[in-house]
Amino acid sequence: MVFKYTKAVCRRIPKSIVDDGIRMDLNEPLIDYKRAVQQHEHMVQSLEKLGVKVTVLETDESTPDCVFVEDPAVIIGDTVLITNPGRKSRKPETKKIKEHFKKNEPHLKIVEMESPAELDGGDVMFTGREIFVGQSRRTNKAGYLKVKETFPDYPVHAIPIPENTLHLLSCMSAVDEDTIICGGSPDASAALKVVLEKTTCLYSVIRTPDDDGANLVSVNGTILWRSDLPATSNIISKLNIPKMDIDGSELNKVDGSLTCCSLLYN
Numbered sequence: 001m002v003f004k005y006t007k008a009v010c011r012r013i014p015k016s017i018v019d020d021g022i023r024m025d026l027n028e029p030l031i032d033y034k035r036a037v038q039q040h041e042h043m044v045q046s047l048e049k050l051g052v053k054v055t056v057l058e059t060d061e062s063t064p065d066c067v068f069v070e071d072p073a074v075i076i077g078d079t080v081l082i083t084n085p086g087r088k089s090r091k092p093e094t095k096k097i098k099e100h101f102k103k104n105e106p107h108l109k110i111v112e113m114e115s116p117a118e119l120d121g122g123d124v125m126f127t128g129r130e131i132f133v134g135q136s137r138r139t140n141k142a143g144y145l146k147v148k149e150t151f152p153d154y155p156v157h158a159i160p161i162p163e164n165t166l167h168l169l170s171c172m173s174a175v176d177e178d179t180i181i182c183g184g185s186p187d188a189s190a191a192l193k194v195v196l197e198k199t200t201c202l203y204s205v206i207r208t209p210d211d212d213g214a215n216l217v218s219v220n221g222t223i224l225w226r227s228d229l230p231a232t233s234n235i236i237s238k239l240n241i242p243k244m245d246i247d248g249s250e251l252n253k254v255d256g257s258l259t260c261c262s263l264l265y266n
């Protein structure tokens with residue numbers, strides 16, 4: 001079964017991301033802002049072509065990472081969990097996201113996470129049948145327990161994320177209800193091993209050489225994928241699923257992957 005969505009929230013990229021976006025590898029070159037905006041706009045247009053009504057929220061220069069809207073909220077079914085992101089500089093991002101849902105989507109139930117629980121939405125992988133929550137440098141045990149309490153209809157499994165990987169979704173994602181795509185690094189393999197030990201379902205697993213290439217946005221039967229990664233492209237181009245090419249190279253310089261830039265819901 002494919003993931004179906006009619007709406008999405010995205011957020012414009014602040015210029016401050018160039019100098020102040022959080023990055024794990026300080027040797028990465030700086031973002032080319034103009035190119036990043038073009039790539040982001042192309043991603044928004046691609047979602048629109050798939051029948052998704054996209055709201056692009058205004059940006060905020062005081063929160064350099066605010067384009068990564070996946071982290072301040074987790075939406076499953078008709079519930080929006082406003083998170084408490086693990087990095088201090090990202091906590092204020094929740095305000096705008098909460099405002100959007102309160103004002104425009106009264107049919108959705110809003111739940112808020114409070115300290116000591118911390119969680120980035122990038123640590124949450126929903127497969128349609130269960131929820132996996134990365135226990136990472138950004139997401140603690142209380143954050144995982146809040147996900148469990150908020151979404152009682154699904155089994156929720158904690159997955160330890162090794163130090164060099166930012167989020168669970170930095171190295172894998174769900175293609176559909178039966179398929180997980182996972183990167184090739186030792187960190188990705190370690191996380192996948194626990195996913196497959198804890199699951200109560202049977203998933204097909206596709207492996208990609210790059211971890212970044214394993215982060216796909218799966219919408220209405222089509223996948224948005226990183227066409228700028230040659231090694232991964234070999235694997236993805238053989239998949240018998242409609243695809244849209246996205247160049248995600250600029251935001252990737254500050255550890256952003258494709259899923260980070262939208263919150264999809266109905």
Ligand SMILES: CN(C)C(=N)NCCC[C@H](N)C(=O)O
Pocket residue numbers: 021022023065068070071087090121122123166167169170254255256257259260
């Ligand atoms: C799945 N991923 C990776 C995400 N959901 N978020 C990426 C956030 C990147 C940002 N510079 C940061 O370090 O917070």
